[in-house]
Amino acid sequence: MRLAAAVPIAAAAALAWACQRSGPLTDTLRIAHEADVSTLDPVDASDHISISVLSNVYDPLVDLDPSLKLVPGLAVSWTTPEPKTWVFRLRQGVPTHDGGVLGAEDVRASIERARTAPTSSLRTLLAAIESVEVPSPGMVRIRTREPDPLLAVRLVSVYVSPGGGASAPLGSGPYRFVRRAPGLVELEAFPDHWRGRPSVARVRFVPVPPGPRTLEALEREDVDVLRWVPEELTDRVAALPGVRVERHPSLRALYLWMGPAGGSPFADARVRRAVSLAIDRDALAARIGSGNAPLWTFVPRLVYGHIPGHRLIADALAARRLLAEAGHARGLDVPLVHAAGGERIAQAVSDALAGSGIRARPEAMEWPAMRALWQGGRLPLFIGSWRFEAIEASLFIRDCVHTRSPATEKSWNPGFSSARLDGLIEENFRLFDDEARYEHFDRLWAAMADEMPLVPLVERLDVYAVRSRVRWAPRGDGNLRVAEMSLRP
Secondary structure, three states: OOHHHHHHHHOOHHHHHHHHOOOOOOEEEEEEOOOOOOOOOOOOOHHHHHHHHOOOEEOEEEEOOOOEEEOOOOOOEEEEOOEEEEEEEEEEOOOOOOOOOHOOOOOOHHHHHHHHHOOOOOOOOOOOOOEEEEOOOOOEEEEEEOOOOOOHHHHHHEOOOOOOOOOOOOOOEEEEEEEEEEEEEEEEEEEOOOOOOOOOEEEEEEEOOHHHHHHHHHHHOOOOOEEOOHHHHHHHHHHOOOEEEEEEEEEEEEEEEEEEOOOOHHHHHHHEEEEEOOOHHHHHHHHHHHOEEEEEOOOOOOEEEOOOOOOOOOOOHHHHHHHOOOOOOOOOEEEEEOOOOOOOHHHHOOOOOOOOEEEEEEEEEEHHHHHHHHOOOOEEEEEEEEEOOOEEHHHHHHHHHHOOOEEEEEEEEOOOOOOOOOOOOOHHOOOOOOHHHHHHHEEEEEEEHOOOOEEEEEEEEEEEEEEEOOEEOOOOOOOHHHHHHHHHO
């Protein structure tokens, strides 16, 4: 993935992607997520199910191809003439679902609404934007309060609609909205899409909660693609006739988070390093199940900033020595909080820690209560998941490792603070050059391994059930884009 400030038009790649999305119209595709959509308003959508469905209806200014590389979307190119100014040149004549044509004012209004609407889930993501201007009909200029080398990546999350409005789903994407009913969202192919007509004529998105209904829906052939196969059912699903199981790396990872406030033993870096040394990630991933892969570095493989050479080690004896140096020669007794439903994972982590003398007692907590304590910095040790929505590591370390601001009421940093890491994180955010950023990540991961603000456990694989009539390869961001699918006769 390239994050350079000046991005040329990747004509050959864009043409190849477009050709994959064209072809003769076939019949209806049935897709199941694990729950219903929560909203059809693109600025309100914060859950991956709603985002997945809406990615079929709208186009962003800058897009991701299936391998998560930045490619032109409604913008054909973008440059940064100076560090706080971005200029996007727009694709001309893009038709909308209501018969109109998207223009620069629609782009401006969509970005403004995404960054200012009270209900927008994108306000923090776009907080660096100072103004959005339209200097000409084919151009949008964005000025930021400070240099923001990741702005193009952030704009992947902003879907553009006519007037930036919040009416019924109306965009320029490859599928247009037909209807919503309880447990159903139906879309139809938009024949005038600028990338070409999709090959699947119609799609119905339905919820199928994980559990017995997963097997029932597949056995009855009620669905063609099922978004989430529970790990305990994977073998049974794979044995069904005409069904294959697809596993794919994702942007999700599990971590052990340590809150050092209130006299917690995790205020000591030696204790935090001991926790990491206690975890054999290969063994942990094997025990948790096939939907996981060991995470021996700080971010998953698909995230920009992943450096395979930075491999954390497991050493139970070294962990015990560090605990003794920190005054815990007899080990530690601590609660291990986890979200209800994650009992198997919590027990596996508890058992892994026990070999080094860290006796962690799993304590289940309902997610809303756990989230409040996490963001309030009141949990000493807990298991939490992180999804890298921006496909880049800098936002993660800013939100989760950089010292909390005194004015911040909610933060994903549970209380860790290091002036050394703060300086490195702030420096990382000012770098535009790809090679410089990559080298800087190398330094940053080494510093984090020394201070260990959080402990990587496993990266979560996306596990799908797909009927044999569907031609499709999963995306790293987990979005189910129907224009990338086709049906065999």
